[in-house]
Amino acid sequence: MKNLKIAIQKSGRLNEKSVQLLKNCGLNFENYKSSLITTVSNFPLEILFLRDDDIPEYVQDGIADLGIVGENVIVETEANVRYLQRLGFGKCSLKIAVPSHSDAKEPADLNGKAIATSYPTILKKFLDEQSITADIRIISGSVEISPALELSDAIFDIVSTGGTLRSNGLVPFADVMTSEAILIGKNGIENNPVVCELIQRIQSVLRAAETKYVVLNVERSSLADIITLLPGVKSPTIVPLAEENWVAVHTVIAEQDFWDKINKLKAAGAQGIVVMPVEKIII
Numbered sequence: 384m385k386n387l388k389i390a391i392q393k394s395g396r397l398n399e400k401s402v403q404l405l406k407n408c409g410l411n412f413e414n415y416k417s418s419l420i421t422t423v424s425n426f427p428l429e430i431l432f433l434r435d436d437d438i439p440e441y442v443q444d445g446i447a448d449l450g451i452v453g454e455n456v457i458v459e460t461e462a463n464v465r466y467l468q469r470l471g472f473g474k475c476s477l478k479i480a481v482p483s484h485s486d487a488k489e490p491a492d493l494n495g496k497a498i499a500t501s502y503p504t505i506l507k508k509f510l511d512e513q514s515i516t517a518d519i520r521i522i523s524g525s526v527e528i529s530p531a532l533e534l535s536d537a538i539f540d541i542v543s544t545g546g547t548l549r550s551n552g553l554v555p556f557a558d559v560m561t562s563e564a565i566l567i568g569k570n571g572i573e574n575n576p577v578v579c580e581l582i583q584r585i586q587s588v589l590r591a592a593e594t595k596y597v598v599l600n601v602e603r604s605s606l607a608d609i610i611t612l613l614p615g616v617k618s619p620t621i622v623p624l625a626e627e628n629w630v631a632v633h634t635v636i637a638e639q640d641f642w643d644k645i646n647k648l649k650a651a652g653a654q655g656i657v658v659m660p661v662e663k664i665i666i
């Protein structure tokens with residue numbers, strides 16, 4: 384059977400996390416900067432390293448079976464592909480921003496204005512929905528500089544921390560979409576057993592990333608209070624300690640609840656709390 388092909392970004396914001404995700408799924412491959420294709424030695428997959436802009440169309444056309452790319456690029460290219468899995472990295476927003484001294488206050492104030500962007504399709508759709516007619520100026524990068532150069536009155540670009548906007552004297556004006564990296568596939572590939580196996584592995588890695596493994600000691604008399612605080616995967620594992628009437632409790636806690644839970648556990652009598660990363664959770 385022919386190996387499947389997955390396209391990931393060659394270099395840039397998504398490259399490192401895409402490579403790390405595939406490695407965390409147990410895939411062994413060499414990752415030389417100069418090579419644009421590599422074969423996974425222990426899974427029937429080849430990895431193509433591409434410019435992110437090309438990935439949705441390569442997948443749509445079946446040149447690659449799978450791809451990892453930002454949702455913003457999928458929407459911009461209007462490629463006909465399947466969303467197989469949201470990946471939780473490369474999170475950002477796409478916003479219209481204006482110079483801080485701009486008199487534009489509401490979307491209608493953009494009528495007749497020039498807006499610079501690398502995402503003309505997404506912008507045009509948003510403007511049409513708001514019945515705004517603006518002049519869209521397509522620029523391939525460093526979009527935030529264009530108002531200062533008097534090339535545009537506003538910009539539409541990716542915002543994450545907002546640092547690039549601030550350092551160019553711009554303020555957010557309208558939120559258009561949010562984005563994150565997505566595993567996409569060509570239509571029909573979702574039924575392929577190799578793809579199902581890869582998705583299962585990815586999901587177990589993502590679940591683990593959101594979770595901490597916690598071991599704590601508690602006196603038996605406080606155990607019931609501790610258990611009510613710990614939903615765990617199924618229920619916590621209780622192990623007796625050498626010291627009479629004391630037990631160790633092993634469980635997992637969601638990253639987002641972590642500090643809140645730890646403080647409550649301490650208040651309920653937990654001692655010697657040890658926290659460890661989780662590699663994979665298979666359910």
Ligand SMILES: Nc1ncnc2c1ncn2[C@@H]1O[C@H](COP(=O)(O)OP(=O)(O)OP(=O)(O)O)[C@@H](O)[C@H]1O
Nearest residue numbers: 392395396397434435436453455473474475541543
């Ligand atoms: N500041 C950011 N924070 C988080 N995610 C981002 C940020 N900037 C971009 N991204 C996400 O990462 C993707 C890749 O961004 P990058 O800047 O590497 O693209 P690029 O310069 O177009 O790369 P390429 O050379 O592959 O064409 C974007 O399409 C977006 O989904």
Ligand SMILES: O=P(O)(O)OC[C@H]1O[C@H](OP(=O)(O)OP(=O)(O)O)[C@H](O)[C@@H]1O
Nearest residue numbers: 524525540541542543544545546547548
């Ligand atoms: O809100 P911030 O955290 O400042 O991030 C936003 C910036 O990040 C991206 O550019 P990047 O730094 O990837 O450079 P690029 O223009 O070369 O793609 C994007 O195009 C913005 O300019």
Ligand SMILES: [Mg+2]
Nearest residue numbers: 434435436437
């Ligand atoms: Mg690009």
